[in-house]
Amino acid sequence: MEGYFTVSDFVMIIPMALAGALCLGAFPCATEFRHNTLRVVGALIGAMLAVALVETLPTLM
Known part of the structure; x- marks a missing residue:
């Protein structure tokens, strides 16, 4: 990678985390515990x- 993470690189993390949780x-x-764990x-x-x-x-570009 050429450098450090920028804010625009982290824009994908929250939506992807929400999609995985959903x-x-x-x-x-x-049980509710198992549901929250998932x-x-x-x-x-x-x-x-x-x-x-x-x-x-x-690397793909």
Whole structure:
């Protein structure tokens, strides 16, 4: 990567984290704890995918 992260690079993290939380939070669960855990795991996966995407975009261009 050529330099440091800028604010525009982090613009994707919040929407991707929300998308991950919504996707995994949509699974039906028996307990509220499991439902919240799936939401947190989905948000973490979405944020990690956003960082990976931001890291690989310069190499694709």
